[in-house]
Amino acid sequence: MHANGDGIPAKVLVTKIGLDGHDRGSRVVAAYLRDAGMEVIYTGPWQQIPAVVALTQEEDVDVVGISSLATDHLIVPKLMRALRDAGLAHVRVVVGGIVPDDEVSMLHENGVSKVFHPGSSREEIVAAVQQLAEQARCERPEI
Amino acid sequence: MSAKPKSVQLPLPGFDSALSTWQRDYASQVGEEPVLHNRSGIEIKPLYTPDDWPASRYMEDLGFPGVAPMTRGIYSSMHRGRTWTQRQLIGYGTPQDYNRRLRKLMDAGVTAVSLIPCNSVYRGYDADEVDIELLGTCGAVVNNVDDMQVCLDEIPIDRVSTAMNDPLPFTLLAFVLGVAKRRGIAWTAITGTSNQSDYISHFVANHMFLRLGLPGNRRVLVDEVDFCQQHVPNWNPVSIVGQHMQQAGATPAQAMAFALCTAIQFAEDCLERGMQANEFLPRFTFFFDISLSFFEEIAKFRAGRRIWARIVRERFKADAGRACRFKFHSQTSGADLTRQQPLNNIARVAVQAMAGIFGGTQSLHTDAYDEVLTTPTEEPSRIAINTQNILREEAHLTDVIDPLGGSYYVETLTSQMEAEIEAVVGQIDALGGMYRAVESGAVQRMIGESALAFQERIENGAQKIVGVNAYQVDESAHVSPASQRPAPGTMENYLQSLQAYKSSRSNKQVQAALSELQRACNTVDKNVFEHIVDAAIAGLTHGEICACLRRELEFGQPLVIV
Amino acid sequence: MTDVAAAVDRLIGGDKATLARALTAVENAYPHAAELLEALRPHTGCARVVGVTGPPGVGKSTLCNALIREWRTRGHRVGVIAVDPSSPLSGGAVLGDRVRMHEHDQDDFVFIRSLAARTNGGGLAASTAGAIVVLDAAGMDCVLIETVGSGQSQVDIAGVAKTTVVVSAPGFGDEVQALKAGILEIADVLVVNKADLPHAEQTARQLRIMLGLRDAQRWQPPVVMTSGHTGQGVDQLAEALQEHHDSIVTDTPAATQTHTVADLLRKLASEDPYVRHLGIEFITGGSGHASVRMRVQPSHISFNGTCHGGALFSLADAAFGLASNSHGVVAAGIDAHITYPRAVKVGDVLTAGAVEETRSRRFATYRVIVTRSDGATVATFTGTVATVGGARPGAPQ
Numbered sequence A: 001m002h003a004n005g006d007g008i009p010a011k012v013l014v015t016k017i018g019l020d021g022h023d024r025g026s027r028v029v030a031a032y033l034r035d036a037g038m039e040v041i042y043t044g045p046w047q048q049i050p051a052v053v054a055l056t057q058e059e060d061v062d063v064v065g066i067s068s069l070a071t072d073h074l075i076v077p078k079l080m081r082a083l084r085d086a087g088l089a090h091v092r093v094v095v096g097g098i099v100p101d102d103e104v105s106m107l108h109e110n111g112v113s114k115v116f117h118p119g120s121s122r123e124e125i126v127a128a129v130q131q132l133a134e135q136a137r138c139e140r141p142e143i
Numbered sequence B: 001m002s003a004k005p006k007s008v009q010l011p012l013p014g015f016d017s018a019l020s021t022w023q024r025d026y027a028s029q030v031g032e033e034p035v036l037h038n039r040s041g042i043e044i045k046p047l048y049t050p051d052d053w054p055a056s057r058y059m060e061d062l063g064f065p066g067v068a069p070m071t072r073g074i075y076s077s078m079h080r081g082r083t084w085t086q087r088q089l090i091g092y093g094t095p096q097d098y099n100r101r102l103r104k105l106m107d108a109g110v111t112a113v114s115l116i117p118c119n120s121v122y123r124g125y126d127a128d129e130v131d132i133e134l135l136g137t138c139g140a141v142v143n144n145v146d147d148m149q150v151c152l153d154e155i156p157i158d159r160v161s162t163a164m165n166d167p168l169p170f171t172l173l174a175f176v177l178g179v180a181k182r183r184g185i186a187w188t189a190i191t192g193t194s195n196q197s198d199y200i201s202h203f204v205a206n207h208m209f210l211r212l213g214l215p216g217n218r219r220v221l222v223d224e225v226d227f228c229q230q231h232v233p234n235w236n237p238v239s240i241v242g243q244h245m246q247q248a249g250a251t252p253a254q255a256m257a258f259a260l261c262t263a264i265q266f267a268e269d270c271l272e273r274g275m276q277a278n279e280f281l282p283r284f285t286f287f288f289d290i291s292l293s294f295f296e297e298i299a300k301f302r303a304g305r306r307i308w309a310r311i312v313r314e315r316f317k318a319d320a321g322r323a324c325r326f327k328f329h330s331q332t333s334g335a336d337l338t339r340q341q342p343l344n345n346i347a348r349v350a351v352q353a354m355a356g357i358f359g360g361t362q363s364l365h366t367d368a369y370d371e372v373l374t375t376p377t378e379e380p381s382r383i384a385i386n387t388q389n390i391l392r393e394e395a396h397l398t399d400v401i402d403p404l405g406g407s408y409y410v411e412t413l414t415s416q417m418e419a420e421i422e423a424v425v426g427q428i429d430a431l432g433g434m435y436r437a438v439e440s441g442a443v444q445r446m447i448g449e450s451a452l453a454f455q456e457r458i459e460n461g462a463q464k465i466v467g468v469n470a471y472q473v474d475e476s477a478h479v480s481p482a483s484q485r486p487a488p489g490t491m492e493n494y495l496q497s498l499q500a501y502k503s504s505r506s507n508k509q510v511q512a513a514l515s516e517l518q519r520a521c522n523t524v525d526k527n528v529f530e531h532i533v534d535a536a537i538a539g540l541t542h543g544e545i546c547a548c549l550r551r552e553l554e555f556g557q558p559l560v561i562v
Numbered sequence C: 001m002t003d004v005a006a007a008v009d010r011l012i013g014g015d016k017a018t019l020a021r022a023l024t025a026v027e028n029a030y031p032h033a034a035e036l037l038e039a040l041r042p043h044t045g046c047a048r049v050v051g052v053t054g055p056p057g058v059g060k061s062t063l064c065n066a067l068i069r070e071w072r073t074r075g076h077r078v079g080v081i082a083v084d085p086s087s088p089l090s091g092g093a094v095l096g097d098r099v100r101m102h103e104h105d106q107d108d109f110v111f112i113r114s115l116a117a118r119t120n121g122g123g124l125a126a127s128t129a130g131a132i133v134v135l136d137a138a139g140m141d142c143v144l145i146e147t148v149g150s151g152q153s154q155v156d157i158a159g160v161a162k163t164t165v166v167v168s169a170p171g172f173g174d175e176v177q178a179l180k181a182g183i184l185e186i187a188d189v190l191v192v193n194k195a196d197l198p199h200a201e202q203t204a205r206q207l208r209i210m211l212g213l214r215d216a217q218r219w220q221p222p223v224v225m226t227s228g229h230t231g232q233g234v235d236q237l238a239e240a241l242q243e244h245h246d247s248i249v250t251d252t253p254a255a256t257q258t259h260t261v262a263d264l265l266r267k268l269a270s271e272d273p274y275v276r277h278l279g280i281e282f283i284t285g286g287s288g289h290a291s292v293r294m295r296v297q298p299s300h301i302s303f304n305g306t307c308h309g310g311a312l313f314s315l316a317d318a319a320f321g322l323a324s325n326s327h328g329v330v331a332a333g334i335d336a337h338i339t340y341p342r343a344v345k346v347g348d349v350l351t352a353g354a355v356e357e358t359r360s361r362r363f364a365t366y367r368v369i370v371t372r373s374d375g376a377t378v379a380t381f382t383g384t385v386a387t388v389g390g391a392r393p394g395a396p397q
């Protein structure tokens, strides 16, 4: 069981922004995280960035996972800005899906913690999300 | 030749004793082995013999190409007479970009037009309603008749078939008809397919778009079939997309079953409208995924052909030979391609394409090897087409019709897949048909479970994938091709031209068409699609038409199931 | 060091981030959670708490979505706690309820929070009760709790909610039958959802028959037919919830007369523009007594930074006015006096209870005590009325 150090499960939002709807990957990842003992909010595709920010805040999640199979990763920088503006800079953001190599660094520069490419294993995803959740918990204001 | 060497004529051993000898030898060599299953869950034995499929079943199971039971193909000449249509789905950038690319591909051997619109179009919006960063990055931005005219510039649309990835409400078809009208081409001369007309598969797989609620979709699809029958008789208004189901995680057998159930649903809806099965069924087409599970895919197609011919005759009592033909386009599966060692994908695509060809496809799209890295770029796209050319011209795969027919394995597997598919069809029937089964989420749940189960096989190593969980190499040095993005300023320019288009229209004409469309939506016996065509010709944009329908026919909400 | 006092100020001032983190603190029983809840208690008591339960898939979340919409059109702020089961194997959970309520994601006056039941910890009731305190203090008018109606959680919800809604739907007969015993005990309102499907009427009839077996008592649960999809019947549901709410705040034993007196007082309060303007809510009343409630708003604050004495006076005076007019004759205040032993802050929830002390043919005197939700007395008030007119039209005898 993958609980945080304090025995409290990591809380993760798995979502899709932009125009594409392919959700096979995000569903599989949501199930992985659940089976690893995390608490997952799963939204389905086509979320507006302000709605993702509202969800992140209301649910007080540690990690936001964005799945992008077309080119929706191109608006992830907008999301990162919106999260920072809402005072949610401690929340870790990961992107999974098809991200061309030459655009990965653009995501990192905008504050994305990790990019998962197709073929990433369950273990790799679970371990990374767990670790990022712990980091987020440490930086998060207590109340 | 000299005289034959003398050979001692030994008596042939009996079948049964030979079989048990082999079984013993096999067991002693292999020992305990895990039971193998294909992706559809069918157990795969090490050897198939006439015990599994006796040639005495030939007429019952196979017959001859072009006639029932259709196993060997839907035309008597199949690929030997006319090869499949080489259809590369493309779309990128502005209408100008698209037209340039299309003409290049046609020079390279592509024989039909296909168009993938930008995801903003899939979602039912004009370019000025979405994030500019996303415009034209995975499809061409086409918002109105002018755009379509540019897309099809110098393309003889009265002679080549035009497939549009054009989900309901079929504005792209409306724009094509608008272009034909401007060019003085009769609509009866227009051929092609509404490639993404299957709203059920879109709803299930959440693939790319969601515009209307299910009831509105149901109505407009029948309207389109009806309209095309009357005005564009050589157009295939329906393409049932088993591919979406399989890409979303359905097993090959499930994907085939869901496609067949969807076709049944659409046919029943058309019948309820008073249309004749013999008239609309010949224009139903299908679209499937070809995974790397080579024999399973071939069996899937052969079984599907057989079941469809039976459904047409038995359920719909349609006797026209054309109605029984299971026409399908197929696409090699992007889900099987890997980011690791991406050139390996060329080999994968070749094998997938062979399965499609041996399965008797009417039309084939081969994926570019960089599809999993980025939106496909030019050289990989050319290699993909040449893969088809090589298989046909150099490997002679088309010399013989249904070359795997009669193989003990392939025939057994075809029958087993058939039974598996029929079982799923029975499940869906019991749920009240496909419409009900997707409305309640039952189909989505089945697909979700299959997706997870397959992923599990990769995780635990039961399914090896070269470069992913086997034969890995250090790839830190590897860099994928530069992603192609619209040049800076291109989309800003496009938005300006859209603005100009909107302000140059006759306001009166636009308003009149819009209120006609509105009225049609709210009048039960009006054909909504007819008014969409009118609206497109009158100058309404894609986004305006979709907005009107969302308002009048109810917006669709995704059904989210984990 | 966690500054609980500062957090409380931010929370009642409407800061969403603090609200979210307070809920996390309560959910995870962080060390400062108890202190926080204690500090929030004075600010609670205004929210009406509605629990929604029923078998999986009857459409609870979809119905909650529609009910939120209805409440929003009535101007209420809504807090939602959506409880989903945790996997007994991994302890993880996919929290899927709020997906069906996504149309409210960007509404500033709706706050939705998903909670995993975390069955191994067994603390669902505790964390839900704590979450209700937090949302109430944050100024929610309505707090909605969705739980899956099976086993323990269903009993839990009746313990924390003031009104429990049990949802069924056509085709869920067996599940409801299985839950029968529990449901009959806890249901205040029964809903047949998916009324857009065939056989809904039949399901409603079955439920009514099952209810017939229940002991006749003060509150007879209505059976409401709704569709979360079309929105049909959701206004009736909101009405039924309102009626139940009124019936529990008017909690004098089954005396029909006081019940109708309470109705009269509620009507008087609702027709009083000044009372409405201040956001004063009628709670209960009967012959010679009445109580009302108010949450202290920023607009009630004086230059000293505490609640203006006039606002407190108005609250006490509202209770005084209602109690003195509870006998069916028109009475008018002629003298009143107030003392304020304690300062009151924004976000505090105050209740004023007026009781008759003396009564003659011409005059009557009343004592009003104003308390904060944590029980502290913040003001005492005495007043005298004179009977000025005849019988009030429509008043019970």
Ligand SMILES: Nc1nc2c(ncn2[C@@H]2O[C@H](COP(=O)(O)OP(=O)(O)OP(=O)(O)O)[C@@H](O)[C@H]2O)c(=O)[nH]1
Pocket: B439, B440, B441, C055, C056, C057, C058, C059, C060, C061, C062, C063, C097, C100, C148, C193, C194, C195, C196, C197, C226, C227, C228, C229, C230
């Ligand atoms: N026809 C119809 N279907 C409905 C209605 N309300 C919900 N549904 C459908 O019923 C299914 C379950 O709805 P939910 O709202 O998730 O049900 P739930 O009771 O919250 O489910 P759990 O939280 O999993 O216990 C979904 O497919 C809804 O679309 C309704 O009023 N009419």
Ligand SMILES: [Mg+2]
Pocket: C060, C061, C062, C096, C097, C146
């Ligand atoms: Mg729910």
